[in-house]
Amino acid sequence: MAEPERRQGRTRNAERTRKVILDAAEVVFAEHGFDGARIDAIAHVSDYNKSLIGQYFGDKLGLYTEVIRRADRELTELSMRTLAPFLEDETIASDAHRFRIFLETLIGAMFDYLRDHPRLTRIIVWEQAEGWQNYAKFISQSDREDVERLRILLHRAELLRSDIDPIIQLTLAEQMCWSYLTSIHLYQMLLPGEDLSSAAALAHAREYITDFVVHGMMVDPEEAES
Numbered sequence: 001m002a003e004p005e006r007r008q009g010r011t012r013n014a015e016r017t018r019k020v021i022l023d024a025a026e027v028v029f030a031e032h033g034f035d036g037a038r039i040d041a042i043a044h045v046s047d048y049n050k051s052l053i054g055q056y057f058g059d060k061l062g063l064y065t066e067v068i069r070r071a072d073r074e075l076t077e078l079s080m081r082t083l084a085p086f087l088e089d090e091t092i093a094s095d096a097h098r099f100r101i102f103l104e105t106l107i108g109a110m111f112d113y114l115r116d117h118p119r120l121t122r123i124i125v126w127e128q129a130e131g132w133q134n135y136a137k138f139i140s141q142s143d144r145e146d147v148e149r150l151r152i153l154l155h156r157a158e159l160l161r162s163d164i165d166p167i168i169q170l171t172l173a174e175q176m177c178w179s180y181l182t183s184i185h186l187y188q189m190l191l192p193g194e195d196l197s198s199a200a201a202l203a204h205a206r207e208y209i210t211d212f213v214v215h216g217m218m219v220d221p222e223e224a225e226s
Helices: 003-036 041-047 050-057 060-087 090-094 096-116 116-128 132-140 145-156 166-182 184-190 199-217 219-223
Strands: none
Touching: 003 041, 003 050, 003 060, 003 116, 041 050, 041 060, 050 060, 060 096, 060 116, 060 132, 060 145, 090 096, 090 145, 096 116, 096 199, 116 166, 145 166, 166 184, 166 199, 184 219
């Protein structure tokens, strides 16, 4: 085999190994939180030894940061793909109909991603309970260019009801999504016999949360005209 082919093979194997370890770490962090997770457990789930995990990710915090970074990157890429047509047209900030679609699309994408990644929602709940102390280290190392770009666009909007920073408003919307998704078992206890977890029920919840948030963020048409 030629040397370039060997290098490509090693790269693919390394990428696969990283993915397997990250997937295993996500399982363990979702189950136990950062403080309760053990590298031994991650090694057992991944079927790789602790030494190899250390070579790839350093310590437990390094591994945890990579799990969060992967999810953040995937969600950001999804959001940017979904919102690209809107972000390229700055006139949306003054068009009520298109701005509403913009917000509905963004919040719907958040809900869909979190619905499809239940382990991440559990990690978020653990992180909140632990005071966001580990997430703060991740944020300090992150490139927030896309967030700032979205923030600038929203600041230009004349259609937002509140002067609270729009990134806080969107973060609250995201919190509503993962709070609902992680509380379905609670709702089921309060409302036994109700259908709350089927695809249809989740689609209904998605629509409700999106409408609730968008209505709360945007001024009414009469207010906008005045």
